[in-house]
Amino acid sequence: MTSERTKRDTSVVGNMVIAQSGGPTAVINQSLIGAILEAKKHREIRGIYGSLHGLKGLLEDRLCDLRKETPANLELVARTPSSALGSVRKKPTPEDCVRVFEVLRRREIRYFFYIGGNDSAETTLIIAEEARKAGFPIRCFHICKTIDNDLRENDHTPGYGSAARFVAQAFMGDNLDNRSLPGVKINVVMGRHAGFLTAASALARVFPDDGPHLIYLPERPFSMDKFIEDVNAVYAKHGRCVVAVSEGISDEEGQPIVAKFTRGETDSHGNVQLSGTGALGDLLAQMVKARAEISRVRADTFGYLQRSFVGVVSDVDAREARRVGEMAVRFAVSGRYESGSTAIRRLPGRTYNIAIECVELAKVAKETRHMPDEFIAPSGNDVTPAFLAYARPLVGHLPKIGRLKAVPLPKV
Secondary structure, eight states: OTTOOOOSOSOOOEEEEEEEOSSOOSSHHHHHHHHHHHHTTOTTEEEEEEETTHHHHHHTTOEEEGGGSOHHHHHHHHTSOSOTTOOOOOOOOHHHHHHHHHHHHHTTEEEEEEEESHHHHHHHHHHHHHHHHHTOOOEEEEEEOOTTOOBTTOSSOTTHHHHHHHHHHHHHHHHHHHHHSOSEEEEEEOOTTOOHHHHGGGGGOOSTTOSOOEEEOTTSOOOHHHHHHHHHHHHHHHSOEEEEEETTOBOTTSOBGGGGGTTTOBOTTOOBOOSSOOHHHHHHHHHHHHHTOOSOEEEEEOGGGGTSOTTOOOHHHHHHHHHHHHHHHHHHHHSSOSEEEEEEEEOSSSSOOEEEEEEOGGGTSSOBOOOOGGGBOTTSSSBOHHHHHHHHHHHOOOOOOOOOOOOOOOOO
């Protein structure tokens, strides 16, 4: 089992390697630097190596010496979005693990840290299990990360708060644009099978008539007929309509709408490609033009803009991203765990606070979690106040905007 307690000698001495995997985020380097700086505090860890482009770098023995980096540069990198070591999407085979162990053995590496989402947790689990079978002594730890916010065992994940902040601010601006030149505006947001990121668009609302007026999440079946009906109702009420749509919306059979346009392309972990295309937004815009008979209809796909956008980092997100990196190293050297994953738990109470725990890799790997029912409005096209209360501490204070009272002059 992973994350198990051990009675063996806790003073495992050797080198460590750390890598990044999956989609980048605005704060993933905080986790990287947090782990590096924490590792420097422990005598058990000697060399601190980084693997370039994740598992691929390990397979090719392309490592770098992270002890050579100056503290000032490490802090600058920590505040820089995207994956400083480069990333990858690759699921290891048993043959890959044999090659990885050869590199780890030659480099005298006894600690392995992998920063990423549920697929990265699966990779960490595979390496841990294969190492156990091979009798190779290595402590394997996954450091939680994903803008989709869909890791099990976590209240939320590093990367989500900043991406949600981007989404909220983008919708604030788009709503203002739409109010100036009324029409229908559709924005497609990342999130795959979880609606947390799309739901964050609701934080953009300041005034009662602000958009997004409609929010569609993958947790509810999407009906084109109902969508057109909803748009018509909002347009009749406000003379305009702003729509937030998750890239992962699916029909009644669970088939992603956009999958019909991506030829079912999948990555090495079996995930259907949902991002990197504007097909979903174009389809919905065309349907509104044709069936709602509204002439001014536009669509945008936020796509990869959400992941590494500079200047919208959430302070809470940055702090927590660093903490999970630090805690992963502490868990590894403590001797209490052979392997595991960091998990963020929200503590009860009126003031926002968290704890970071070590959980079993198998509980985080591969499978995803979804938006709970209490966060989704009964109508299926909006969120509830409970979601807003959940998300606000993670996103932080948003820019304030104003509106003219526009008191009309008396007629002359």
